[in-house]
Amino acid sequence: MNPGHLLRAAWKHRAANAVTVATLAVTVAVVLAALALAHNFFVSPWTYDSVRLGVLTHRAAADTRSLYGFSAEEFRTLRDSALFEQLVASRGRPVALEGPDGYPTRMLMVQTQPSARTVTGVAPALGRFLADEDRAGSPTTVISHALWQSHFGGDPAVLGRALRVEDAVYTVVGVMPDRFHFMGGDLWVPHASDLDTDQDAARPYVVNVRFKPGTDLPSLRGALATLSQRLVAAAPASRYLPGWTITGEYVIDAVMGPMRPAVGLLVVASLLMLLVVLANVATLINIRQVVTEPQLAVRLALGATSRRLYADAFATNLLLAAVGVGLGWALGGGVFERIVGMISADWIPRELEGRFVYAGASLRWMPLMVVGCAALMTLSQWPRLRRIDAQAAVRTSARTGAGAGVLRGVRGLAALQVAAATVVGVLAFCVGAGTADIRARALGMRVDGVASTRLTLPQAAYPDPAARRQFAERLREALRAEPGVADAAFVDAAPFQRYRRQTALRADLAGGPQELSVGLSSSLGPVPDVLGLGLLHGRYLDDARDGANAPPVAVVSRALALQVWGTDDVLGRTLSLASDAEAPARRIVGVLDDIRYGGALAEPERLVFIPHAQDPALPAAFVVLASGRDGRVPAADVLARAAAGVDPRVPLFDTVRLADRAQESVAGLNLAEAAFRVFAVLAVVLALMGTVVVLSFLLAVRQREYAVRSALGAAPARLARGVVGEGVGIGLFGALAGLAAAWGVAGLVDASLYGATPWRWLAAAAVGAGLLVAVTLATLSPARRAAASDPMLALRSD
Incomplete structure (x- = not known):
């Protein structure tokens, strides 16, 4: 088709085409923002061989x-x-690394094995990875x-340089590529002990x-279950606990699994x-x-083939689709940034941090979407194009050639759009109401006015739990001395x-022992006061009373x-914890009310709190919770100043x-x-x-029918009611x-969104009624234009 003719044809119907493009x-x-998000999450940015890494x-x-x-x-059994x-077996340990400015920064040191290179499928950018000669405890x-x-500073001569990590000095033997953070690490060293002889x-x-x-x-998984039984x-x-078993999954599923339902539903909804x-x-x-059929019929009469009409229709639709998709791509960047901004950083692994790219x-x-849209648009025209009769169309050109079948098809498309808008509107209302219900769930703790760091x-400086506890006690006193900190x-x-x-x-019960996994937290200070936890029975842990030499206690x-x-x-x-090794059973001295430590989506958690002083494996990394005065959140610089002091x-x-x-x-x-809120507005x-x-x-x-009816005495109100009734x-x-349709798919959406969209009949009926009113x-x-039909038009057209 001649490009000039194509542009002139598009300009002739510029109003309708502008609406189509917009x-x-x-x-x-x-749609592009949703597809880009899914691509970033599940495909593009991973440096690992995500198809094989588990x-x-x-x-x-x-x-x-x-x-x-x-x-x-x-591990040895699994390896053999x-x-x-x-x-590869790995373990992470947070460390304080002295930065180039002399101040320490927090890093994650991962103790791992040479096989990590093969498991991840990633080669170093410089030097080598850990090798067999790097024995347990080697300073590499x-x-x-x-x-x-x-x-x-990105120095290419970094190999062989020394890196001080706390009081130890390591020799750099390799640099990994950008975005490689296996196990979330910043540096990788050999294990401190030999895994071939470790009996712990x-x-x-x-x-x-x-x-x-x-x-x-x-x-x-079946083979792993058999191995577990052995x-x-x-x-x-x-x-082992009763029914203990090992299973495996892809790392990408383990990391991105919590976000997969929401992202997947976003993609499906946008495609719908x-x-x-x-x-x-x-x-x-x-x-x-329909309006242009007389012209198409003339072209057929002058010798144009049906194939040429199909090609012209596809070319016109391809132009509209290209312009519409191009503008959509430009707008999609802003939509993409808004969507990414709504995702919790806690769900984004380090490999993806700051790497979400829209353009690529x-x-x-884009090409697939342009061709697909043009093809579907042309396919919708195909029945009409196939049935064009040159002689019949020319004879009925004054009436635009619209038969009863065409009118039914057009009405059906309009009803389909109303049905789709109803589906999306009902689901948007259910998701919104369900989300509000979840947000209103009692967390069992206070979050306003509390900072976490x-x-x-x-x-080397704090080698044992006693030294770590002393630091925490000094820091608590320093924080309480700050004007903006209450406790x-x-x-x-x-x-x-x-x-x-x-x-x-x-726990040993009358019916026999019962065992299960629980969340463990060693605490120091008035955790219930800071977090506003409710104490149902007994007391909370007392730092002075529940010391290292006191009887072991716990709060559940x-x-x-x-x-x-x-x-x-x-x-x-009494209860026993695996982390206590051979220590005596702990006596329960208090019971806290239900706590949703994982957030509103989580169920009340099974938690055990033990004193810092009685934690034999007290970690070197812990969390500081600080409550502010008068409900205000303590500032980050205030907390940093107290810690530096x-x-x-x-x-x-x-x-x-x-x-x-x-x-x-x-x-x-x-x-x-x-x-869903955006989709509902667009759909309506x-x-x-x-x-x-x-x-x-x-x-x-x-138009002629309305003119004839008006000439025969039909009242304008009656003509208007006919249009309103049709609508x-x-x-x-x-x-x-x-x-x-909404009732049929609500269960699928509910299952994908953590039970956040229970069906609500009243809400669904209100959405349907509201859309009908709209x-x-x-x-x-259109009714006013029908009421103003001119009777003379019927006479002139005859």
């Missing part, structure tokens, strides 16, 4: 939580099982690209694997919106085609933190007490308001709620616009069909 652009912007977990039969830790003996191509290290840039029963090692080519995960049978009865838009566009195109991911989809104590407390995991300390609990959450003992009045009962080698990091953490914990819901606007266009077209097609019929049919109002303008 409609496509707005929706394509959302991670192993284990859990007991009566427990729903999977744990990552394995002992050295369990021949189920995997390669395995491989550093991340970020650490290379920040501490060595503790489970500090995360086991990553490289799956064999063509591995079938269900079959692999481990249990060969160990003492107290070693694109289909709605294409239905709207198809309506406009078919109306335009969205550009991949983390710190890591240097291993402070210390735990080893903050509320809403994704990864928290887990251990196994054993109500959810744990109910699950184990069936009552929350469990004062004086106690020990300038201990920097604070990740200082946030707890209220922000609470909001981030429902990031997936926020994303879905905002997306498109439905109303489509109804007005269809009614205006029907009015134009039947109401379209709206009523569409709304009822949409309500039925459609009725949209008919008023």
Whole structure:
């Protein structure tokens, strides 16, 4: 087709084409943003061989939580099982690394093995990775690209340079590529002990694997279950929980799994919106085609082939789709940034931090979307193009060639848009109401006016729990002396933190021993006062009373007490923790009310709190919780000043308001709620616009009929009621069909969004009725034009 002729044809119908392009652009912007988000999350940025990289977990039969830790003996059994191509056992330790400015910064040092190079499938950018000659405890290290840039200025001669980590000095032997943060690490060193001879029963090692080519995960899990049974049978009865088993999954699923439902639903919903838009566009195109059929018939009479008409229609639609998708791509960048801003940083692994790119991911989809939209638009015209009769069309040109079938098809497209708008509107209302219900759930703690920050104590300066506790006591006094701080407390995991300390609990009951995994937190200071926790029975831990030489005690959450003992009045009962090794059983001295430590989406958690002084494995990294005076959140610089006054080698990091953490914990819901809200507005606007266009077209097609009826004495009000009735019929049919469809898919959405969209009949009926009223109002303008029909038009046309 001649480009000039194509442009002239597009300009001739510029009003309808402008509406088509604008409609496509707005929706394509959302679709491309959703596709780019999914591409960034699940495909593009990973430096690992995500198709082969896996991670192993284990859990007991009566427990729903999977744990990552394995002992050295369990690792050796897995390594010798021949189920995997390669395995690596790693463990992370936060360290204070002296920066180039002389001040310490917090880094994560990962103790790992040479096999990490094979498991991840990533080669160093400089030098080498850890090798067999790097024996346990060797002072060699491989550093991340970020650490290379920040501490060595990207110096290519970094190999062989010394790196001081606390009181130890390591020799740099390699630099990993950008975005490589295996195990979340900043530097990788050999294990402190030999895993081939380690007999410790503790489970500090995360086991990553490289799956064999063509591995079938269900079959692999069956083999792992058999291997687990052999481990249990060969160990003492107290070693494993009942039904203990090992399983495996892809790392990308383990890391991105919590965000997958929301992101997947966003993509599906946006694609559905694109289909709605294409239905709207198809309506406009078919109306335009009916108007231009006389000209097409003339072209056929003059010798044009049907194939040429199809090619011209596709070329015109390709131009409109290219312009619409191009504008949509430009708008989609802003939509993408807004969506990414709503995602909690806690759900973004370090490999993806700051690497979310819109342009590259969205550009991949643009050609396919342009061709696809043009093809679907042309396909909607194909039945009409196929049935064009040159002689008949010329004879009926004054009536635009619109038969009863065409009118039914146009009405059907309008009803389809109303039905789609009803579906999206009902789901948006259900998601919004369900999200509000979840946000209103009692967290069991106070988040307003509380700040959370983390710190890591240097291993050499604070080698044992007693030294760490002394530091915490001094820091608490320093914080309380600050004018903006009311009080402070210390735990080893903050509320809403994704990864928290887990251990196994054993309680001896009348029916026999019961064991399950629980969240463990060692605390110092008035944690209930700072967090506003409710104490149901007994007392909380007392730093002076529950010292290292005092009888072991614990405080449990109500959810744990109910699950184990069936009552929350469990004062004086005893429990044993796997982390206590051979220590005596702990006596329960208090019960806290239900706490949703994981956020509003989580169920009340099974928690055990123990004193700092009685924690034999007190970590060097812990969380500071500080409450402000008069409900105000303590400022980050105030907390940093207090910590520097106690020990300038201990920097604070990740200082946030707890209220922000609470909001981030429902990031997936926020994303879905905002997306459905936008989709609902777009769908309603498109439905109303489509109804007005269809009614205006029907009015134009039947203009002579209305003129004749007016000439025969029909009252203007009667003519107007006929148009309104036609619009109401379209709206009523569409709304009822949409309500039925929404009821059918609400369960799928509810399952994808953590039970946030329970069906609400009253809300659904209100959305359907509201849309029907809106459609009725949209008919008023065409109705007024029908009422003003000129009787002389009928006489002139004859």
